[in-house]
Amino acid sequence: MSQALTLARPYARAAFSAARDEGRVQAWSDALAFAARVAADPQAQAVLKHPQLSAEKAAQLLSIEGADAAVARFFRMLADNRRLELLPEIAGLFEQLRADAERVVKARVTSAAQLGDADLAAIREGLRRRFGREVELETAIDASLIGGAVIDAGDVVIDGSVRGKLERLQSALAA
Incomplete structure (x- = not known):
């Protein structure tokens, strides 16, 4: 688990920085929480790890309706880097950064x-x-x-x- 947190930390920091710069911390928080719940589901994990699933499609599966383009790009980047399984850790670290900032x-x-x-x-x-x-x-x-x-x-x-x-x-x- 500590390795997962180590890998997730830079992604969480980048997401928080982007969310803060856009003034959309709550929207990012909601999107990450939803994606983390999906990514933690065993059935969803099987779909997300399927070799024929494109990064674009994976990002669409993880996005909540109305999510902005920056969140979708972030999910595509995670998919491209094969880091979707880190979403629960990224969401948790994002919330810690948010609490510290607030x-x-x-x-x-x-x-x-x-x-x-x-x-x-x-x-x-x-x-x-x-x-x-x-x-x-x-x-x-x-x-x-x-x-x-x-x-x-x-x-x-x-x-x-x-x-x-x-x-x-x-x-x-x-x-």
Whole structure:
């Protein structure tokens, strides 16, 4: 996977640069997200890898209706370079570049039970102060945490779950 990310990074940067220069970041984001979903589908992969499929046709299959010519050229370039399988990674890296440019941190809050709006607002505010950026929260529930929550914000993971505390206690006692 790290090799795929390494290969995808320059394509994602080029796509983001083109999207930003055109002032169409959202349109590119939508087009890349759609193409990534298509490229990740096993049946679509078989079609996209078919030796008789031209780069032009592959680009047409991946494009959403109304996509601009620059996006279609980008998909043709990927097809010409046999890099269509990198679309999920390219789309993910594109979204990271977009979040950085918009000064937004995306965080996932996994809790043992549903969190209330006040709790989520407090978490969002704490993360906003810590990172100095706006925060977009995504929530999930994992009953195996027993209690508390785990916050994953990119490179930062804050484990405030009961399960995490028990695991740390067990490690300390075993040492």
